[in-house]
């Protein structure tokens with residue numbers, strides 16, 4: 189499933205440094221000529237495509253990006269130093285639009301590709317510059333040119349890296365709310381979620397992934413019961429499925445193991461490709477289980493469910509256990525991404 193990740197940023201290039209008006213003053217040289225240097229160029233702001241970034245979420249945290257001004261020129265023929273450019277790294281596929289003119293400045297397509305976002309101002313001229321055969325003592329100088337400033341919209345079509353799967357009311361929407369910027373409806377009745385929701389999870393600066401919450405699955409989904417099956421295809425491009433299980437069902441008659449098995453059976457029936465994807469078990473609502481019963485309840489579940497894969501014990505409501513979960517997901521997603529974009533390049537020595 190695709191959705192558009194967006195951010196609005198302000199960029200400002202540095203102004204050029206002012207030129208200087210000065211004259212050479214040295215002992216025994218009564219009429220030293222002009223020696224005021226030019227100002228340095230202001231820093232420019234660039235965008236650069238980086239294949240290690242997945243989303244634009246960092247730009248929602250840091251909105252303003254300014255390069256420094258160039259230094260002013262000085263006497264004794266000293267030119268002001270140019271300020272360094274700044275480079276904003278963005279994911280491949282980012283489309284950059286000038287918000288004022290609504291014109292597209294560019295799209296980052298190749299790793300390492302750079303787009304100029306705001307050009308630094310040129311430095312002003314010192315009086316050295318204005319010396320002519322008729323005017324040997326010019327006093328003119330010019331200020332530096334201003335750097336460009338722009339308001340930009342960044343847009344990126346992203347695919348979900350991780351899909352949430354589970355029976356209605358398991359807490360999928362609560363989980364996506366706890367870990368991402370998505371704000372879906374959460375309620376104490378099944379089929380609260382009617383459409384897929386996507387959220388961006390920020391694990392650390394420059395470390396993020398996209399998660400999809402879909403409506404709950406029920407038994408008979410593959411034959412058309414409920415809603416969830418219509419949305420399973422949205423999970424086809426994901427790299428990981430999280431099977432969210434309500435470990436403390438309100439109705440004591442409900443057995444979480446049976447429920448979990450039913451979901452997986454539907455998955456297998458509906459789409460064997462999805463069934464074969466990496467899938468982790470996320471046991472939810474542990475806040476509802478008394479502390480002293482937790483370990484036994486989890487152990488019993490895993491034993492009866494005959495599960496050998498990764499297990500996470502969480503409470504989406506209190507957010508307990510969510511941090512280790514998102515770190516593990518990020519590591520998995522990043523490793524898969526590296527495997528895709530960096531095929532094993534081996535050097536085969538020429539045959540002797």
Ligand SMILES: Nc1nc2c(ncn2[C@@H]2O[C@H](COP(=O)(O)OP(=O)(O)OP(=O)(O)O)[C@@H](O)[C@H]2O)c(=O)[nH]1
Pocket residue numbers: 354355356357358359360361362363373374375376377378379380381382402403404405472473474475476502503504505506
């Ligand atoms: N105590 C507790 N309640 C939770 C937890 N996670 C979810 N809930 C509650 O469970 C109910 C269902 O949560 P949702 O997040 O809407 O469940 P869902 O899986 O998205 O449900 P559907 O959209 O209907 O498939 C809500 O009342 C939540 O507040 C949890 O960790 N602990």
Ligand SMILES: [Mg+2]
Pocket residue numbers: 360361362372373374380381401402403404
């Ligand atoms: Mg929901």
